[in-house]
Amino acid sequence: xxxxxxxxxxxxxxxxxxxxxxxxxxxxxxxxxxxxxxxxxxxxxxxxxxxxxxxxxxxxxxxxxxxxxxxxxxxxxxxxxxxxxxxxxxxxxxxxxxxxxxxxxxxxxxxxxxxxxxxxxxxxxxxxxxxxxxxxxxxxxxxxxxxxxxxxxxxxxxxxxxxxxxxxxxxxxxxxxxxxxxxxxxxxxxxxxxxxxxxxxxxxxxxxxxxxxxxxxxxxxxxxxxxxxxx
Amino acid sequence: xxxxxxxxxxxxxxxxxxxxxxxxxxxxxxxxxxxxxxxxxxxxxxxxxxxxxxxxxxxxxxxxxxxxxxxxxxxxxxxxxxxxxxxxxxxxxxxxxxxxxxxxxxxxxxxxxxxxxxxxxxxxxxxxxxxxxxxxxxxxxxxxxxxxxxxxxxxxxxxxxxxxxxxxxxxxxxxxxxxxxxxxxxxxxxxxxxxxxxxxxxxxxxxxxxxxxxxxxxxxxxxxxxxxxxxxxxx
Numbered sequence: 001x002x003x004x005x006x007x008x009x010x011x012x013x014x015x016x017x018x019x020x021x022x023x024x025x026x027x028x029x030x031x032x033x034x035x036x037x038x039x040x041x042x043x044x045x046x047x048x049x050x051x052x053x054x055x056x057x058x059x060x061x062x063x064x065x066x067x068x069x070x071x072x073x074x075x076x077x078x079x080x081x082x083x084x085x086x087x088x089x090x091x092x093x094x095x096x097x098x099x100x101x102x103x104x105x106x107x108x109x110x111x112x113x114x115x116x117x118x119x120x121x122x123x124x125x126x127x128x129x130x131x132x133x134x135x136x137x138x139x140x141x142x143x144x145x146x147x148x149x150x151x152x153x154x155x156x157x158x159x160x161x162x163x164x165x166x167x168x169x170x171x172x173x174x175x176x177x178x179x180x181x182x183x184x185x186x187x188x189x190x191x192x193x194x195x196x197x198x199x200x201x202x203x204x205x206x207x208x209x210x211x212x213x214x215x216x217x218x219x220x221x222x223x224x225x226x227x228x229x230x231x
Numbered sequence: 232x233x234x235x236x237x238x239x240x241x242x243x244x245x246x247x248x249x250x251x252x253x254x255x256x257x258x259x260x261x262x263x264x265x266x267x268x269x270x271x272x273x274x275x276x277x278x279x280x281x282x283x284x285x286x287x288x289x290x291x292x293x294x295x296x297x298x299x300x301x302x303x304x305x306x307x308x309x310x311x312x313x314x315x316x317x318x319x320x321x322x323x324x325x326x327x328x329x330x331x332x333x334x335x336x337x338x339x340x341x342x343x344x345x346x347x348x349x350x351x352x353x354x355x356x357x358x359x360x361x362x363x364x365x366x367x368x369x370x371x372x373x374x375x376x377x378x379x380x381x382x383x384x385x386x387x388x389x390x391x392x393x394x395x396x397x398x399x400x401x402x403x404x405x406x407x408x409x410x411x412x413x414x415x416x417x418x419x420x421x422x423x424x425x426x427x428x429x430x431x432x433x434x435x436x437x438x439x440x441x442x443x444x445x446x447x448x449x450x451x452x453x454x455x456x457x458x459x460x461x462x463x464x465x466x
Contacts, residue, residue: 057333058257058406074259074456075404081258081312081456092402094409094437095257095283096341099334103352122357133285133318134330136360137308141334144353175357175373 008156008212011203012184017228018152020045022111022182025150026052033057033102033142035112036080039152042111045231053089055107057138059098060084061091079138102138103145110146112139114153114181116168119215121178121190123151124170136173143174155183155212162214164188164195185209187226194218199226233394235425235446239269242419242447246275246384249302253281253340253385253411254292258311259455261404263388263421264291266447268465270386271295277302281340281382283333283407285309285317288459294466296320305380307333313459332360337410339380344413344442348379385415388452389438392422393429396443397436405437412442421449 013021019041026032026042028050034040043054053062057079064085067073072083101107116124123143126136143149153163164181181188186209187199197217200209202225210217236242243266246252252270256262271294280301285308286293293316295301304326309317320326331339332354342350351374355361365376387408389398398420400408412418425448 058260058403060403072456073402074454075261075402077258077260077403079257086402092400092405094405095333095337095407096410099337103334103338103354133309133314133321134328135308135310136330136332138333140332140358140360141352141354144356172358 008185011201012155013201013226013228014231016041016231018182018184020228020231021187021226022150022152023047025180026050026109029053030108031055031106032109032111033107033146035139037113039111039113040080055098055101056084057098057102059093059095061093062089063087064090099138099141102141105145105147107142107146109148109150110142111150111152112142114151114163115170116163116165117151117153117178117181117190118165118168119190119195120167120193121176122168123149123173123178124168125173127171129171139173143177148179149177150180150182151178152182155185162212165214185212188217196220197223199224201226234396234440234443235394235448237447239265239421239447239449240272242266242445243270243273243386245417246270246273248275249277250275250383251279251281251381253382253415255385255387255406255408255411257283257403257406258287259291259459260402261388261400261406261408262291262455263386264453264455264458265449266386266419266421267291267295271298271300271466276300279303279305281305281380281411283307283336284311285314287311287455288313289316289464290458291455291465293317294464296326299325301326303327303329305329305331305336307331307336330360335377336380337407339377340407340410340414343379343381344410349376351376380414382411382415383417385411385418387412387418387420389420389422390424391431392420392425392446393427393431393440394425394446395428396420396440396446397431398422398438398443399431399435400437409438412438417444418442419444420446421452422446423450423452424448
């Protein structure tokens, strides 16, 4: 990249800000599954007046916040094996029912992390393909059957390579499944086999963003400024 | 009819070498630690184990693997906070892994219990986990055919049990336990408390006793997470 290129690390959104932006799109009453790790932060940033109901694969709907250290009940955990709490409205159910909720199309939104997302909506997020112990969990179920599949991700890898690509090189989690991508620089929809730019942070130009993206970014109508609060 | 027996050792004593054993639990929640440890003491080997995970630390399923009793593991997520036992065995080629998406794993077990030999699911379509599997298009969407999964034995952790084997579970410790109880020829249950007939409200029964073979009461059952925080090792 040229010397005039913006220093991306100084202007990009934090993971918390990416999660905040994704949370703004969740409708009141939506049933939502959050992937293990950074997508879990979405739950903290629900807008006032909008309350989603969160699902976790191991058989809990509408759970409460993490307990205080020392107050954990290890029969009450989420899919990340972290302690959670119950609250009025919580429901427990077995694994086949839990995945009937997923595979039967009852979840409104699944929000996951990604290694690569293709312009066709293909997602790679479970295997680096480099050997070691493979592990898939519930990701392949979630991406094929939730009504909306959103990805939270840095726009580029730690080496600066695009994560939004023409076609995935890593093992796929699902085919044509991603509908919206919230990155550290932009909000991008997947429509008709193309990336459509909806929002970008004001500090980056379209050309700079395109240079960091592995497939063409289409513009249809306005591209809004992506502005998040300091978190 | 009384399915209760006196000890975990007696409960697992009929499990032979080479058996397929489903073990309930998701991570540590709902893991029947006392039954697994009794199985280690019993000595059966060349087991095929079905569990969501591959053990954590050096207790429970991890201890069973560490004692080299498991020939093959069928699971969705063989990683944990301390996955060294499985990882070392796998990378050394000492244990076979069949990796199954979590929902497909649950549904294969449910299908096994319900007498449904195969079913179609969109999960894994177009991925390497669907390679070699039959696919078919229904109403414009692609699906992968998956086989049922059954076992010779299931090791289950319940909260309450009665002498007929009716069961309740505690919170998220339910997870795979009810479907595994359906899918095994012999289902062995450790219950935190055995109550008399009528001690469980019929409206609250989660696993009806028809799916259960034996029940052993294990009060104050160990939690895998707490054992691992105490750096416990079994045996």
